[in-house]
Amino acid sequence: MGNALNWCYFDFVARYKRMRGFNVHFPQGWDCHGLPTEVRAERTFNIKKREVSVEKFREICVKLTTEYIEKMKAAMQAMGYSIDWNLEYRTMDPAYYKLTQLSFLCLLQRGFLHRGEHPVNWCPRCETAIAEAEVEYIKSDGILVDIHFRTERGMLVVATSRAELAPSCVALAVNPTDARYVEFVGGHATVPIVNRKVPILADELVDPQFGSGVVMICTFGDKTDVRWQHKYGLPVVKILDAQGRLTEEGGKYAGLTIEEAREAIIRDLKQQSQIGSSQPLSREIGTCWRCHTPVEILSAPQWFMKTKQMTEEIVEWTNRVNWVPDFSRNRMVDWAKSLDWDWVISRQRAFGTPIPVWYCRDCEELLPAREEWLPVDPRSQKPAEASCPKCGSRQLMGDADVMDTWMDSSITCAVHAGWPNGLSEFERLFPADLQPNGYDIIRTWDYYLMARHLALFGKAPYKTVLVNGMVRGADGRMMHKSYGNYVEVTEAITKYGADSVRQWAAAGGTTGYDIPYRWADVEYGRKFLTKLWNAARLILSSLQDYDRDFSSPGLELLDKWLLTKLNDLTRVSTEAFECFQFSVTMDSTRNFTWHDLCDQYLEAAKYRLYSDRAEMVESRRAAQFTLFHTLDVVLRLLAPICPHVSDALHRELWGHRAVARSIHLEAWPQPKEQLTDRDSEKKGTILVRVLSEIRRIKSENRLSMKAPIKRLSIQSGEEVTRVVLDHIGAIREIAVVERVDALPLRQETGEKPLEDIDFRLVAEF
Numbered sequence: 182m183g184n185a186l187n188w189c190y191f192d193f194v195a196r197y198k199r200m201r202g203f204n205v206h207f208p209q210g211w212d213c214h215g216l217p218t219e220v221r222a223e224r225t226f227n228i229k230k231r232e233v234s235v236e237k238f239r240e241i242c243v244k245l246t247t248e249y250i251e252k253m254k255a256a257m258q259a260m261g262y263s264i265d266w267n268l269e270y271r272t273m274d275p276a277y278y279k280l281t282q283l284s285f286l287c288l289l290q291r292g293f294l295h296r297g298e299h300p301v302n303w304c305p306r307c308e309t310a311i312a313e314a315e316v317e318y319i320k321s322d323g324i325l326v327d328i329h330f331r332t333e334r335g336m337l338v339v340a341t342s343r344a345e346l347a348p349s350c351v352a353l354a355v356n357p358t359d360a361r362y363v364e365f366v367g368g369h370a371t372v373p374i375v376n377r378k379v380p381i382l383a384d385e386l387v388d389p390q391f392g393s394g395v396v397m398i399c400t401f402g403d404k405t406d407v408r409w410q411h412k413y414g415l416p417v418v419k420i421l422d423a424q425g426r427l428t429e430e431g432g433k434y435a436g437l438t439i440e441e442a443r444e445a446i447i448r449d450l451k452q453q454s455q456i457g458s459s460q461p462l463s464r465e466i467g468t469c470w471r472c473h474t475p476v477e478i479l480s481a482p483q484w485f486m487k488t489k490q491m492t493e494e495i496v497e498w499t500n501r502v503n504w505v506p507d508f509s510r511n512r513m514v515d516w517a518k519s520l521d522w523d524w525v526i527s528r529q530r531a532f533g534t535p536i537p538v539w540y541c542r543d544c545e546e547l548l549p550a551r552e553e554w555l556p557v558d559p560r561s562q563k564p565a566e567a568s569c570p571k572c573g574s575r576q577l578m579g580d581a582d583v584m585d586t587w588m589d590s591s592i593t594c595a596v597h598a599g600w601p602n603g604l605s606e607f608e609r610l611f612p613a614d615l616q617p618n619g620y621d622i623i624r625t626w627d628y629y630l631m632a633r634h635l636a637l638f639g640k641a642p643y644k645t646v647l648v649n650g651m652v653r654g655a656d657g658r659m660m661h662k663s664y665g666n667y668v669e670v671t672e673a674i675t676k677y678g679a680d681s682v683r684q685w686a687a688a689g690g691t692t693g694y695d696i697p698y699r700w701a702d703v704e705y706g707r708k709f710l711t712k713l714w715n716a717a718r719l720i721l722s723s724l725q726d727y728d729r730d731f732s733s734p735g736l737e738l739l740d741k742w743l744l745t746k747l748n749d750l751t752r753v754s755t756e757a758f759e760c761f762q763f764s765v766t767m768d769s770t771r772n773f774t775w776h777d778l779c780d781q782y783l784e785a786a787k788y789r790l791y792s793d794r795a796e797m798v799e800s801r802r803a804a805q806f807t808l809f810h811t812l813d814v815v816l817r818l819l820a821p822i823c824p825h826v827s828d829a830l831h832r833e834l835w836g837h838r839a840v841a842r843s844i845h846l847e848a849w850p851q852p853k854e855q856l857t858d859r860d861s862e863k864k865g866t867i868l869v870r871v872l873s874e875i876r877r878i879k880s881e882n883r884l885s886m887k888a889p890i891k892r893l894s895i896q897s898g899e900e901v902t903r904v905v906l907d908h909i910g911a912i913r914e915i916a917v918v919e920r921v922d923a924l925p926l927r928q929e930t931g932e933k934p935l936e937d938i939d940f941r942l943v944a945e946f
């Protein structure tokens with residue numbers, strides 16, 4: 182349902198814009214690569230990526246992805262998304278990843294990329310580097326233990342939840358203002374277990390309130406350790422390997438997992454009486470967004486895009502872009518400013534775009550692919566140039582890594598515009614007018630799109646970002662299979678039809694905010710369509726002899742009332758679409774159709790439509806004109822949200838044409854200002870209220886609407902009285918009343934004057 186919501190927003194805009202005369206470029210890209218598929222493949226086939234060859238693993242991933250695409254495509258087509266399927270592409274196809282590789286080479290040439298050994302976030306289960314955007318922080322329970330460190334001046338106690346990292350401790354640190362430890366600063370401590378002598382530093386980042394106020398600097402326990410290592414030039418002790426096991430640096434603990442090592446070290450420290458009290462600790466830890474394993478910090482050679490230096494530029498362009506809703510702009514700005522590290526773009530995985538470079542084994546020279554070699558997979562292919570350009574060695578080794586999947590999807594705006602071919606088309610289609618996505622990927626998709634296009638083209642890639650919220654289950658929680666509140670979009674379509682599901686997407690909540698998935702909302706959508714369908718049947722049957730070119734009827738009060746309201750609706754709907762407020766247009770169109778058109782006008786106009794009296798000819802034609810015009814406009818207003826039903830009815834409404842045209846080729850309606858009549862709107866409202874009060878009284882008395890009223894007296898102020906007197910004929914016909922008396926309320930009788938258009942109604946049956 183989350184995808185459905187996101188896609189509905191695309192499609193509402195695309196269909197609306199087409200009706201406004203735009204030639205909408207609406208491609209469909211499948212973002213295939215990445216961890217989700219790999220993790221799914223590993224779980225489905227119970228394998229690990231390193232147990233099979235890269236080719237075999239990739240093959241499995243391609244197969245899985247193809248199956249998912251087929252399923253999703255079927256659902257998307259059932260939802261009626263007006264995608265141009267000629268513009269469909271898959272990022273796992275060589276034709277696409279060739280472009281990712283080309284963009285990599287361009288950035289390399291321009292100095293935006295660098296390769297080096299730096300600490301990065303690492304998932305030990307997925308065995309790959311991950312970006313800051315891929316780390317999810319969760320609350321987790323741990324245990325804080327006090328470890329004793331010997332120093333020249335006595336013992337220091339370090340409270341830590343990561344005892345297993347002690348063998349990688351390269352310094353202790355205290356806050357410079359912490360009076361307890363002033364004399365220790367500048368001295369040395371001995372790390373238990375490994376008996377390493379490490380310096381005791383003073384740094385203002387140490388929180389004196391946490392634990393004992395003394396911390397271990399381990400390389401690397403967290404991001405602060407990385408900063409301290411850099412700041413103080415501390416040595417790096419690589420304590421964890423790619424699978425999260427302790428390395429040789431861990432001495433006797435080598436080969437143990439993190440948990441095993443923690444237990445063993447605490448046990449041994451206890452035996453040596455080097456551990457004090459322990460207490461439970463609840464803290465935030467970073468986890469892998471895909472498999473939820475706690476993330477570690479590992480230092481290994483990786484490729485980076487230099488995004489840190491771009492922060493100011495990114496913020497500046499972000500501020501120039503239109504964000505819907507406006508608060509999403511702040512999310513992007515805050516995110517850009519919060520990043521500590523450059524974007525790590527290499528992944529130690531299999532299912533991704535290969536990094537198009539080789540290295541010389543002898544002199545370590547880098548040999549990037551040439552543009553004409555692309556697409557290329559250096560994991561299995563040799564470069565077309567057989568020797569190192571620097572030393573002539575023939576020992577060339579392809580990069581074994583792949584790129585972060587966001588490297589594929591962060592050039593989409595340029596690719597859609599035809600890059601790198603067709604400059605004139607590029608100028609026309611770049612930047613994109615609209616970038617629609619969920620708020621959960623502002624920090625990834627929107628951010629990376631911005632960074633990459635700024636680096637490649639010096640321009641923001643989009644003019645407007647349309648952000649959708651998340652879909653929550655009926656219980657208010659995020660929709661998730663394990664919560665039992667999960668609904669498949671195909672199930673919803675089967676039960677209520679695509680146009681009902683689309684109405685939920687439009688009216689379920691305000692653009693940009695989370696919306697709950699409630700079956701009742703979809704059911705209401707279905708009820709509305711039934712109401713519309715029945716009303717349209719009645720209207721269509723009454724238009725059999727209607728001359729559609731008939732243009733100057735003598736409109737009556739309620740005709741003018743309805744047409745004025747229709748003009749207002751058209752204006753409100755247009756403004757709402759212009760600022761992507763789909764719930765506003767949906768709610769107002771449904772209210773107008775249900776209440777003003779069906780409940781009021783149709784009920785009141787029936788007698789005119791079915792009359793064959795000669796003196797009624799003109800009146801009948803005016804009602805026909807009103808209904809034809811109203812239904813035509815309502816269907817057009819509904820077309821972007823309910824494309825199926827509006828199209829079916831539109832074809833019937835215009836069925837006299839040789840070829841009935843799709844509503845999706847028609848123009849968006851404009852208010853017909855010559856039909857706006859505020860005086861009639863006001864008087865019409867009075868008449869409508871009187872009529873509905875009569876209906877209410879009849880139903881209160883359990884009488885049919887056709888049951889005659891012998892005498893009706895209406896008591897009211899001057900305004901209502903005048904309207905009633907002017908339309909006695911209509912009231913008698915519509916409400917089946919034999920005699921109507923309108924009595925102005927006399928102030929001198931002591932009656933309280935009725936406000937505005939209030940009235941009292943007494944009926945004798």
Ligand SMILES: [Zn+2]
Binds near residue numbers: 305470
């Ligand atoms: Zn993971």
Ligand SMILES: [Zn+2]
Binds near residue numbers: 574
């Ligand atoms: Zn070389």
